[in-house]
Amino acid sequence: MAAPVEEGGHAGKxxxxxxxxLPSGAAAIAMRxxxxxxxxxxxxxxxFKVGLALTMVSLFYYFKPLYDGFGxxxxxxxxxxxxxxxxxxxxxxxxxxxxxxxxxxAGGLGIGAHHxxxxxxxxxxxxxxxxxxxxxxxxxxxxxxxxxxKARYDYGFNIFILTFSLVSVSGYRxxxxxxxxxxxxxxxxxxxxxxxxxxxxVYPVWIGEELHxxxxxxxxxxxxxxxxFGDAESNNNAKTLGEDHKSVLASKSNEExxxxxxxxxxxHGRFRLQHPWKQYLKIGTLARECAYKVDALSSSxxxxxxxxxxxxxxxxxxxxxxxxxECGRVLKELALATRKMKRTKPADAxxxxxxxxxxxxxxxxxxxKWERQRFVELVPIAALxxxxxxxAETTERIADAVVELSSxxxxxxxxxxxSPEQPSPPPAAALPVSSGGA
Numbered sequence: 175m176a177a178p179v180e181e182g183g184h185a186g187k188x189x190x191x192x193x194x195x196l197p198s199g200a201a202a203i204a205m206r207x208x209x210x211x212x213x214x215x216x217x218x219x220x221x222f223k224v225g226l227a228l229t230m231v232s233l234f235y236y237f238k239p240l241y242d243g244f245g246x247x248x249x250x251x252x253x254x255x256x257x258x259x260x261x262x263x264x265x266x267x268x269x270x271x272x273x274x275x276x277x278x279x280a281g282g283l284g285i286g287a288h289h290x291x292x293x294x295x296x297x298x299x300x301x302x303x304x305x306x307x308x309x310x311x312x313x314x315x316x317x318x319x320x321x322x323x324k325a326r327y328d329y330g331f332n333i334f335i336l337t338f339s340l341v342s343v344s345g346y347r348x349x350x351x352x353x354x355x356x357x358x359x360x361x362x363x364x365x366x367x368x369x370x371x372x373x374x375x376v377y378p379v380w381i382g383e384e385l386h387x388x389x390x391x392x393x394x395x396x397x398x399x400x401x402x403f404g405d406a407e408s409n410n411n412a413k414t415l416g417e418d419h420k421s422v423l424a425s426k427s428n429e430e431x432x433x434x435x436x437x438x439x440x441x442h443g444r445f446r447l448q449h450p451w452k453q454y455l456k457i458g459t460l461a462r463e464c465a466y467k468v469d470a471l472s473s474s475x476x477x478x479x480x481x482x483x484x485x486x487x488x489x490x491x492x493x494x495x496x497x498x499x500e501c502g503r504v505l506k507e508l509a510l511a512t513r514k515m516k517r518t519k520p521a522d523a524x525x526x527x528x529x530x531x532x533x534x535x536x537x538x539x540x541x542x543k544w545e546r547q548r549f550v551e552l553v554p555i556a557a558l559x560x561x562x563x564x565x566a567e568t569t570e571r572i573a574d575a576v577v578e579l580s581s582x583x584x585x586x587x588x589x590x591x592x593s594p595e596q597p598s599p600p601p602a603a604a605l606p607v608s609s610g611g612a
Contacts, residue, residue, distance in 0.1 A: 219377050220261055227255045227372040231365055247357040254365025259373065262381035263442075264435035266373040270366035271438070272330030277362045280334040281355040283310070284341025288351050291342075303342055310338050325434050382436035382445050385429060387513070389454050392422040392461045393572065394509035399468055400502030400565070404495040419472070422465035429458045444515050450582040457575045464505075464568040470561055471498075490555050493535040497562045500528040501569045508576045517585045518577060525570045532566040535559055 234248035235241055241248060258273055260266045291302035318324055318331045341355050395418040433451045441447035504525055511518040579585075 216261075216377070216379055220379070223372050223376050224255075224259050226376070227259055227368050228252060230372070231255050231368050234361070234364070244357050244361055247354070247361050250358055250361040251365035251368070254362050255369045258366055259369040262379045262384070262435060263373055264381035264432075264437070264439040267370055267440075268326070268435055268438035269329055270370045272327060273333050274363055274366050276330040276333040277337050277359050280337035281341050281359050284338045285352060285355055287338075287342045306342060307339055311335050325430075326437070378442075380436075380439060380442055380445070381432050382439050382449060382451065383443070385432035385436055385451065385454055386445075388425065388429065388432065389458050389461070390509050390513045392425060392458065392465075393505050393512070395419050395422060396461060396464055396468055397502045397505030397509060399472070400498045400505065402502075403471060404497075404499030404502060417472070419465050419468050422461055423469065425458060426462060429455060446584070450579060453575065453579045453582055457572065457579065460568060460572045460575055464565060464572065467561055467565045467568065471558070471565075490535070490559055493531070494555070494559055494562050497528065497531040497535050497566055500531040501562075501566050504528050504569050504573060508573060511585075512576055512579070515580075515583070515585045517580045517587050518573075520577065525573050528566050528569055532563055535563065 231251040231254075234244055234251055244251075254273065258266060258269045260269060287303065287306040291299040291306070294302060314331050314335050318328055323331065337358070340358075341351060344351065344354065399419045433455050436449070436451045439445075441449075504527070508518060
């Protein structure tokens with residue numbers, strides 16, 4: 175009989191210890207929340223904005239004159255804020271406009287379908303409504319599979335199906351279908367407008383600016399690596415170069431999502447209406463192409479496996495370092511000019527130094543002084559030279575794309591040459607990816 179008492183005593187002690195640990199556990203959670211908020215203060219501001227928008231639309235329930243105007247359908251204003259409000263202006267505006275337009279069009283079609291069906295017999299009305307719902311749902315769902323439609327209007331088409339089905343089907347039992355459609359549309363307009371206004375007015379987060387900074391940071395990271403790779407001391411110490419360039423490899427989906435959302439945003443700050451957001455995707459694609467080659471340098475040639483075995487090997491290595499440094503300087507200059515939205519020099523003038531370094535490397539590789547018996551030993555450094563020549567070619571294409579961006583976006587002319595040595599602001603934290611809702 176002693177064992178149960180002992181087990182009960184241990185259980186009581188564990189429960190008492192757990193109670194004593196509550197203050198320290200709560201303090202640890204509070205500290206983690208504080209650190210999480212400091213990482214990106216916009217998270218706390220976004221939470222405040224969502225709470226403010228929901229409180230504003232809740233007035234339709236709290237004040238009787240407003241409630242009498244919409245009735246129980248006032249809840250749709252609250253639900254709309256919940257599903258429409260996103261972290262950035264582009265995401266919120268895109269979902270808000272999609273929801274408002276889809277509700278308006280689908281509500282009108284639903285009323286029209288109900289009116290046509292009501293002209294027939296009760297049995298015929300049922301058959302016609304079912305046929306209308308089937309046709310609309312099937313056609314709209316198939317349309318959603320088109321890539322361009324899915325990228326920008328998928329949420330709107332989803333709401334279209336929902337609204338049409340609610341209005342047309344519920345109208346079979348409810349004679350006040352017009353009133354229901356009007357109240358639903360009105361409350362959704364109020365909810366969407368409230369979410370958009372609060373998102374734009376209170377500390378707005380522009381997704382287009384985030385895309386701009388992301389692409390610039392990616393180019394900058396590549397330039398930093400190449401300059402460090404060309405430096406003999408940095409090349410001997412792999413830890414000094416870092417792995418920031420690897421983040422460029424996984425940026426495709428993020429850039430595409432940002433570009434789609436940025437197209438919803440109005441002109442703001444340095445970004446005009448109809449800003450060429452697609453050009454950022456082109457630059458991002460070239461940056462990733464360059465990043466794959468840079469990653470090959472990092473994984474295969476960063477450690478000193480490639481050693482100059484004779485005078486010719488030393489000449490090739492020196493030419494490789496010079497080419498890497500020049501390509502890095504070009505990329506850093508492009509990043510700095512793009513960040514400041516200043517026009518750069520013509521692409522040919524900008525890549526003149528890297529092109530000259532590439533020509534020097536080709537000249538060294540074309541010399542006839544290679545010893546055939548040493549060819550196998552020279553393969554690694556020759557492969558390194560080939561990768562750097564490909565990087566130089568990609569750098570020229572990036573320069574062309576940036577110059578094209580500066581022309582389409584009407585960048586300001588630089589009063590003085592842009593120096594790549596000037597410090598740049600740290601990259602912003604990644605934005606949450608918007609998700610669909612009802």
